[in-house]
Amino acid sequence: MRFLPVNLDALLVELDDLPQTLALLASLQAEPIAGIEELVPAARTLLVRYRPAKVSHAALVERIGARSLGARVERAATLIEIPVDYSGEDLDEVAGMLGIPREEVIRRHTASEYTVAFTGFAPGFAYMSGGDPLLNAPRRTTPRTRIPAGAVGLAGPFSGVYPQASPGGWQIIGVTDLPMWDLGREVPALLQPGFQVRFVDRAVRPAMPLPASAARQVAARVADESSGGSALEIRSTGLQALFQDTGRHGQAGQGVSASGAIDQGALRAANRLVGNASDAACIEIVDGGFHFVCRGEAVVAFTGADAPIDITTAGGTRWSAAGYQAIALSDGDSVLLGQPRAGMRSYLAVRGGFAIAPVLGSCATDTLARVGPAPIAAGDLLPVRPVARGAIVGAPEQPPADLPTMENIVTLDVVMGPRTDWFTPEAVALLASQVWRVTPQSNRVGLRLAGDQPLLRANTAELPSEGTSLGALQVPPSGQPVLFLADHPLTGGYPVIGAVATYHLDRAGQIPIGASVRFNPIHPFAAS
Numbered sequence: 001m002r003f004l005p006v007n008l009d010a011l012l013v014e015l016d017d018l019p020q021t022l023a024l025l026a027s028l029q030a031e032p033i034a035g036i037e038e039l040v041p042a043a044r045t046l047l048v049r050y051r052p053a054k055v056s057h058a059a060l061v062e063r064i065g066a067r068s069l070g071a072r073v074e075r076a077a078t079l080i081e082i083p084v085d086y087s088g089e090d091l092d093e094v095a096g097m098l099g100i101p102r103e104e105v106i107r108r109h110t111a112s113e114y115t116v117a118f119t120g121f122a123p124g125f126a127y128m129s130g131g132d133p134l135l136n137a138p139r140r141t142t143p144r145t146r147i148p149a150g151a152v153g154l155a156g157p158f159s160g161v162y163p164q165a166s167p168g169g170w171q172i173i174g175v176t177d178l179p180m181w182d183l184g185r186e187v188p189a190l191l192q193p194g195f196q197v198r199f200v201d202r203a204v205r206p207a208m209p210l211p212a213s214a215a216r217q218v219a220a221r222v223a224d225e226s227s228g229g230s231a232l233e234i235r236s237t238g239l240q241a242l243f244q245d246t247g248r249h250g251q252a253g254q255g256v257s258a259s260g261a262i263d264q265g266a267l268r269a270a271n272r273l274v275g276n277a278s279d280a281a282c283i284e285i286v287d288g289g290f291h292f293v294c295r296g297e298a299v300v301a302f303t304g305a306d307a308p309i310d311i312t313t314a315g316g317t318r319w320s321a322a323g324y325q326a327i328a329l330s331d332g333d334s335v336l337l338g339q340p341r342a343g344m345r346s347y348l349a350v351r352g353g354f355a356i357a358p359v360l361g362s363c364a365t366d367t368l369a370r371v372g373p374a375p376i377a378a379g380d381l382l383p384v385r386p387v388a389r390g391a392i393v394g395a396p397e398q399p400p401a402d403l404p405t406m407e408n409i410v411t412l413d414v415v416m417g418p419r420t421d422w423f424t425p426e427a428v429a430l431l432a433s434q435v436w437r438v439t440p441q442s443n444r445v446g447l448r449l450a451g452d453q454p455l456l457r458a459n460t461a462e463l464p465s466e467g468t469s470l471g472a473l474q475v476p477p478s479g480q481p482v483l484f485l486a487d488h489p490l491t492g493g494y495p496v497i498g499a500v501a502t503y504h505l506d507r508a509g510q511i512p513i514g515a516s517v518r519f520n521p522i523h524p525f526a527a528s
Contacts, residue, residue, distance in 0.1 A: 098137065475497055
């Protein structure tokens with residue numbers, strides 16, 4: 001095993017092959033180590049996220065390193081057959097690349113029984129191993145900007161099915177109409193790690209029915225309509241307004257990352273101020289411009305970005321409120337959050353909490369995975385839950401003193417790894433010495449950065465997909481890094497040169513478009 005740093009609360013275990021990875025995963029699942037909070041397996045690596053207060057990096061290296069990798073992982077009894085129309089746009093190219101007729105590609109693809117090795121990239125996207133060794137087709141050199149839902153593809157030794165339309169670089173050989181991801185199912189992801197899969201040529205015979213457990217539907221999830229009699233009537237949302245809480249943890253087995261508020265400290269502060277549980281859902285507002293009218297009485301609080309808060313009463317009286325304090329509203333009060341003077345994202349909490357239903361245990365809206373409540377829109381009426389006994393409104397708090405602005409260069413501490421050694425020494429030095437600009441293509445998935453000089457790789461080989469962390473600085477072929485934020489994919493196929501230190505993640509989420517960023521490595525890269 002080789003242990004690679006990821007962040008102050010995560011490490012990457014690199015192994016020789018997929019069987020070793022699955023053996024280590026099975027060992028850690030059968031005999032857990034206290035303090036490990038999540039395991040994300042991939043082709044030759046295992047991402048381990050842990051609680052530093054419970055277990056140290058050094059202790060994890062010692063205890064994981066002592067585990068045996070010789071155990072054989074038992075395969076699950078569940079078999080899923082996937083009907084495929086083999087008319088993919090890359091089928092002929094794959095056949096030519098492999099030196100066999102297209103009919104032989106189809107025959108070999110349907111002759112094998114696959115195992116779901118791990119999930120990632122998107123909810124319900126399963127990496128299936130065990131196919132014919134000849135069907136080892138590299139990813140496309142230039143990924144497509146859009147691949148349709150149901151596309152069946154090859155990438156190296158793996159087969160996979162795109163659960164939803166998305167960009168991608170797999171070689172597409174067919175399409176299926178069998179949904180890989182469906183929130184109407186008790187377990188939305190059709191394919192779970194360990195499941196067996198067989199591809200069936202729809203032109204030859206139909207697939208067998210799904211197992212009852214996979215086909216069973218559950219009742220539609222609806223919002224809890226019981227409210228405290230008050231609501232917020234939304235007049236405008238600005239650039240984007242989403243429900244967010246502390247995130248959707250523990251869903252890595254379905255290919256779902258945590259998501260949640262980008263500035264977790266601001267979310268928790270907003271809830272404290274109105275007397276809610278600290279992990280309750282708030283509204284995350286991007287760049288101000290949010291306007292609502294209070295229906296009934298309510299207590300609200302704004303945190304995060306430093307933005308003006310203007311209130312107009314039903315009688316026409318106007319006054320200004322401050323952030324980081326509770327604000328009592330009466331029926332008909334109109335509240336407008338202006339454009340931030342510093343920071344990018346504001347958080348609005350209401351005493352009692354919003355009456356919305358969780359999806360997979362969370363009210364967070366994941367914009368990449370398209371999981372969670374729909375974005376808030378003008379005209380929405382957001383009901384408020386009854387106030388729980390003992391929900392005490394908090395005293396005003398001090399806002400952060402170092403919110404990012406356009407005028408100042410924002411410095412972020414960085415943990416180097418896990419793939420720092422894939423880059424030239426000059427690129428590693430350049431990451432810290434160069435000032436990077438946040439481009440308009442940035443969003444909740446990540447900050448896209450631009451520098452005068454790109455980061456060049458020393459190792460140009462294709463990197464097998466591996467787990468990615470919040471704050472990771474992934475470097476695509478352009479050499480311009482992407483700083484992963486809350487809605488980042490669970491796994492990625494480009495090397496990560498470093499990651500923003502956990503204590504600077506909230507600050508990273510407040511950096512405005514067009515601002516300048518400098519990275520400060522807190523120690524040199526070192527594997528063990």
